[in-house]
Amino acid sequence: MSESHWTFFSNYAHVLVCLAETPEATLREVADRVGITERSALRVITHLDEAGILQRVKRGRRNTYLIDTHAHLRHPIEEHCTVGELLETILSPARVRRLEKKHANHTAQPAN
Numbered sequence: 001m002s003e004s005h006w007t008f009f010s011n012y013a014h015v016l017v018c019l020a021e022t023p024e025a026t027l028r029e030v031a032d033r034v035g036i037t038e039r040s041a042l043r044v045i046t047h048l049d050e051a052g053i054l055q056r057v058k059r060g061r062r063n064t065y066l067i068d069t070h071a072h073l074r075h076p077i078e079e080h081c082t083v084g085e086l087l088e089t090i091l092s093p094a095r096v097r098r099l100e101k102k103h104a105n106h107t108a109q110p111a112n
Contacts, residue, residue, distance in 0.1 A: 011036055015044045016083070017090050019054060019065040020099055026062070053083055057106070069100045 009017075014034040018025055025033075031041040045065075048054045051074065055066045069084030078086075087096050 011040065012044055012048065013086065015041060016048065016054070016067065017087065019045075020067055020087050020091055020095070023066070023102075024059070024062065024064045055106075066103050066106050067099050068103055069096055 011034055015030055018030045018033050027038045027041050031038045034041065049056055053068055053071045056063045057066060067083060069082060069087065071083045072079050073081050073086060084096050084100065
C-alpha cells in the first residue's frame with residue numbers, strides 16, 4: 001500500500017500556526033516550514049489579511065503579524081469556532097493568550 005501525504009490541516013492553518021509561533025517570520029521561513037512556495041505563502045497571508053484573521057504591521061523593512069484570535073473560522077461546519085480555539089489545538093493556551101493580548105494592545109493604540 002502506498003503512503004499518501006495528506007494532513008488534517010490545510011496550508012492556511014499551517015501558515016497561521018507558523019505566524020502565531022513566530023510573528024516576525026519572513027515569507028521564505030514560513031514557506032520552508034509549511035512546504036510551499038513563497039508565492040503560495042504570500043497568497044495565503046494575503047487571504048488571511050483580507051479576511052481580517054491577521055494583520056500585517058510594518059517594522060522597518062519587515063512585516064510582523066498580529067492574529068485576531070476572536071475571528072471565527074469560515075466554513076459552515078466550523079464557523080462556531082474561533083481562530084484562537086483552532087490554535088489551541090496545536091499551541092499552548094498560554095501562547096494563544098499572549099497572541100490575544102498583543103492583538104488587543106495593538107487595536108487599542110490610536111492610529112498615527
